[in-house]
Amino acid sequence: MITFLFWNMNRKGLEGPLGILAKAHRIDVIILAECPSSPTIVLKVLNSVSPGFHFPWSLCERIKVFTRFKSRFLRADREDERVSIRQLRLPGRQEILIAMAHLPSKLHFDDDSQIFGCIDFADAIREQENKAGHTRTLVVGDLNVNPFETGIVGTHGFHAVMTKALATRRSRIVQGKKFDFFYNPMWGYFGDRFEGPGGTCYYDRAEHANFFWNVFDQILLRPDLLDGFPQRELKILTDIDGMPLLNKMGTPDPKVGSDHLPIMFQLNF
């Protein structure tokens, strides 16, 4: 089982807590957004507490990936400043695609632009799937939209559905065209369904309509990966080795960590 962690660090030097997380949970692949520190510094800290991490080469400025696997096993195929699509080829395992992104936020993009951003990312993924000849694809990142927003659910976007039962239908036809599904397990992490936070990031705006809790940090999986995905291991982390990441109000504490909570999950393939 491979263990993944995604964390938007909000431009804070959180290498220390990250190292503790990596060791405590035996993380194999760390994916970071808004990490202000150089890969050299992060590697130094990670390897001082949990030796064996590498930083595979990449030009993507907004996403940094550290892994216990040798760099040659995680090869970048297609990137831009915010997106990195890579092949994970481990000995004895099937190859998968990992598509990672930190998409523009609502501060900088209006709703339409965010939809186009999701469509562009989804198009790039589909092209890489065609090139790879398979659809064993995992999407991870801060997509800066919620699971119910058009870019995530729309056919030209990710076409990501809320249950495994829907996703295992693999695709549907709309207006004569076939659109493949992703499964979005993050739907289940809104509100009070589980004990803990009501999402991955919290924004309290003085607006008439405000969700407060958002699930911008998401993972999406193609149906081909569902058999190897244990839902119970997908967690929004609220502490690091006993150090709480939430304040007394139960929201992310910026004094301790980021304004986003880390998400951790496992995958077998």
Place this chain on the structure above:
Amino acid sequence: MDNQDFWPEGLDQLDENPPVALLRKQAALLGEKTGHAVEASIETGTRSGEFVHYFNLIVPALEDYRYELFRVRHGVDFYPLKVFDNAGSQDLATEEEFVNWLKALLSSDRTKKIISSLVAQVRA
């Protein structure tokens, strides 16, 4: 009645240069400058009735690794157009503004750093 032709003359003549022509010209020059370690290619698509041109850096030796440097979007009228790069997006009203923007971006330290990094990866 059979010989009536209502179409105007000169349909295949352009009064202005399409932005994609300038992009293709610059893309064609990159390969030689990097010993063909890094090439540039333009992909054109459509989005909501507009043309979108993606300016990509391609590295054949890295199994065609692709890095999108920027993109340009415009309607049937070439200008104003919108450009998207690492700095965000901006509207450019004329060909002159577009040429100046393109020149600045392609000759920027960031672009040089990206291409040099790709070349170094090939040679490693």
